[in-house]
Amino acid sequence: MIELYTANTPNGQKASIMLEEIGLPYQLFTINIAKGEQHAEAFLAINPNGKIPAIVDRDSNQRVFESGAILVYLAEKVGKLLPVQVKDRAEVFSWTFWQVGGLGPMIGQWGHFSQSAPEKLPYAINRYLDESIRLLNVLDCHLQDKTFIAGDYSIADIANYPWVSGGLSFIRNAHADRVENLTALERWVKIVGERTAVAKGLEVLKSL
Template identity: 50%
Template sequence: MIDFYSWTTPNGRKVSIMLEECGLPYETHAINIMQDEQFAPEFLEISPNNKIPAIVDRETGTTLMESGAILLYLAKKTGKFLPSDEAGYWKVMEWLMWQMGGFGPMLGQAHHFVHFNPDKAPYATERYKKEARRLYGVLDRQLADNDYVAGDYSIADMAIWPWASRFEWQDVDLNDFPSVKRWYLDVAARPAVQRGYQVPKDMGPIPMP
C-alpha cells in the first residue's frame, strides 16, 4: 500500500496517473495547497520542501518527495513504463528531465503571469507566453515521428501530459501543434489517465482542444 499525499496540480497528477497505470493499491491524502496544508508540521516530516506530491511506501518504509523521483521509484518498483535497455532508459530520462527542468517550471510561471495575473507584468507575460510556445514546439517536433515522447508510453508521457492539460491557462491552442494534439488526445483516452486526473477530487472533465 502506498500513502499518496497530493492535490489537483500537474505535479500531483503525474503520480496519481502512474499509480493507476501500475495498478498499485494506494490511499490518497488530500493536501489542500490553497489552504496552506502543505506547511503542516506532520506533512513537513514527509516532504521537507513542503511541496506535493509525496509518498510513503508501507511495504518498504520508503518516503519520497519530488514527482520525478516518485515516478522513477514506482517504475523501478513495478518494472513498468521505464525501458530496461540502455538506449531506451536514457531516452525516457532525457524527456523526464526536460519536463522537470523546463516544461513544468516555465509553464508554471505562465500560469502565474498569463492566467492568474494577466497583463500586470507585461515583460513577464510576454516572456512566459513566448517560452510556452517554444516548448510546445519542441514537443511537437519530437512527437512528429514518435507515437509517444520517448518511443513507447512511459513515465515521460505521464510527467509531461498533466502540464499540457492546462493549455488554456498558458494561452496555448493545441491546434497550432498537431502532433502534440494527437498525442494529448491519445493519452487522455487512457482509462488510467482519466481516473488519475480526478485524484484527489473530481475537478470536472479533462480539458479538450
C-alpha cells in the same frame, strides 16, 4: 501500500496517473495547498520542501518527494513504464526531466504572472509565455513521427501529459493563434488522454 499526498494540480496528477497505470494499491491523502497544509509539520516530515506530491511506501517506509523522483521510484518498484536498456532509459529520463526542469516551470510561471500576480508585469508574462510556447513546439516537432514520447508508453508520457494538456488549453484560451498548428501534440494528448488509467488518475483528484 502507497500513501499518496497530493492535490489536483498537474504535478499532483502525475502521481495518481502513475499509480493507476501500474495498479499498485494506494491511499489518497488530500493536501489543501490553498490553506497551506503543505507547510504543516506532519507533511514537512514527508517532504521538507513543502510541495506536493509526495508518497510514503509503507512496504519499506520509504518517503519519496518531487514528482519526477516519484515516477522513477514507482516504475523501478514494479518494473513497468521504464526501459531496462541504458540507451532507452536515457531517452525516457531526458524527456521526463525536460518536463520537470522546463515545461512545467515555464507554464507554471506564465500562469502565475498572467493570472495570480498582484502586479501584471508584461516582461515576465511575455517571457514565460514565449518560452512555454517554444517548448510545446519542441515536443510537437519531436512527436511528428512518434506515437509516444520515448518509444513505448512510459513515465515520460505521464510526466508531460498533465502539463501539456492543461497548458495547451490554458494558452489557447488567451492566445489561440499561437498554438493552433501543434497537430502532433494534439494527437498525442488525445491518445494518452484516452487511456483508462489516465482518466482514472485524473478522476480521483477532481473532488480535491
